Amino acid sequence: MSALLAEDLLNQMIPPLKSTDTTAKAARWLEEFHVGQLPVVTGTHYQGLITENDLADYENPDTQLAELPLRYADTYVQHDQHFFRIMELAIQNRIQLVPVLDEQQEYAGVVTVSDALAAFGPVPGPAGQGSILVLTMEERDYSLSQISRYVEENNAKILSAHVVADEHDPFRIRLTLRLNTDNLARITATLERFGYLVSAQFSGTAAVSEDEQDRFDALLRYLSV
Structure with a gap:
C-alpha cells in the first residue's frame, strides 16, 4: 500500500508565480492551467495563493503581486503529511490545490485535489455513498486482515x-480506510473496543454538525469526480 504522502503527489506541471509577476500574468496562468488559485513565492518562500477573485479588484494589469494582500499564507502541508490532511485543507478552504513545503520550510510544489484523488483510487458505487475512516495505532x-474482519463482522467492506x-510519533501509524457503508457507528464501536483510536471519520448518516456534514458532502463530491 502506498503511503500517499504530499511529496509523492506533487504536480510538476503547475509552476508558482513570483511576487514580482504582474496581475496580467497571474490571470493568464490561471486560465492556462485551468485552476482557481496559484501559489506565489518570493525566492523559495511561500507567500500565499492568488485567486481569480483577488485579481478582479485590480484593473491595472501591471500591478505586481507583491502589492496584493495574498490570502492562504498559512494554508499548506509539510512534505511528509498524508493525503487526508491535503483533503482536509482543500475542503475547509474550498481550494483546488494545496501548497507543499520541504524540510527547510521552503516551497516544494503543489498537490491538486484531482491528483490526490487519482492516487487514492476511483470510487465504486453511486455518488454520495460510503465513508472515510482514519485510525491511529x-x-x-497493525493488521489489515484483523481490521477487515472487524469491519466485515458489521456487514461492511x-x-x-x-x-x-x-x-508526531515514529512508533505509531495512521491508517485511512474507505468503506462501502455510510453507517459507521457499529464499526467504530467495535474498533474502539479492540483498542483502535478513531482519529477522524466522515459519514453521511452519523450525527454530525451542519459544518461537518458540509465537509463530508464536499469530500464525497470530490471522490465522485
Whole structure:
C-alpha cells in the first residue's frame, strides 16, 4: 500500500508565480492551467495563493503581486503529511490545490485535489455513498486482515486502505480506510473496543454538525469526480 504522502503527489506541471509577476500574468496562468488559485513565492518562500477573485479588484494589469494582500499564507502541508490532511485543507478552504513545503520550510510544489484523488483510487458505487475512516495505532498492532474482519463482522467492506507513519510519533501509524457503508457507528464501536483510536471519520448518516456534514458532502463530491 502506498503511503500517499504530499511529496509523492506533487504536480510538476503547475509552476508558482513570483511576487514580482504582474496581475496580467497571474490571470493568464490561471486560465492556462485551468485552476482557481496559484501559489506565489518570493525566492523559495511561500507567500500565499492568488485567486481569480483577488485579481478582479485590480484593473491595472501591471500591478505586481507583491502589492496584493495574498490570502492562504498559512494554508499548506509539510512534505511528509498524508493525503487526508491535503483533503482536509482543500475542503475547509474550498481550494483546488494545496501548497507543499520541504524540510527547510521552503516551497516544494503543489498537490491538486484531482491528483490526490487519482492516487487514492476511483470510487465504486453511486455518488454520495460510503465513508472515510482514519485510525491511529501502534505500528506493532497493525493488521489489515484483523481490521477487515472487524469491519466485515458489521456487514461492511474495506474498498481501499492506505497507511502512513504518524508525523508526531515514529512508533505509531495512521491508517485511512474507505468503506462501502455510510453507517459507521457499529464499526467504530467495535474498533474502539479492540483498542483502535478513531482519529477522524466522515459519514453521511452519523450525527454530525451542519459544518461537518458540509465537509463530508464536499469530500464525497470530490471522490465522485
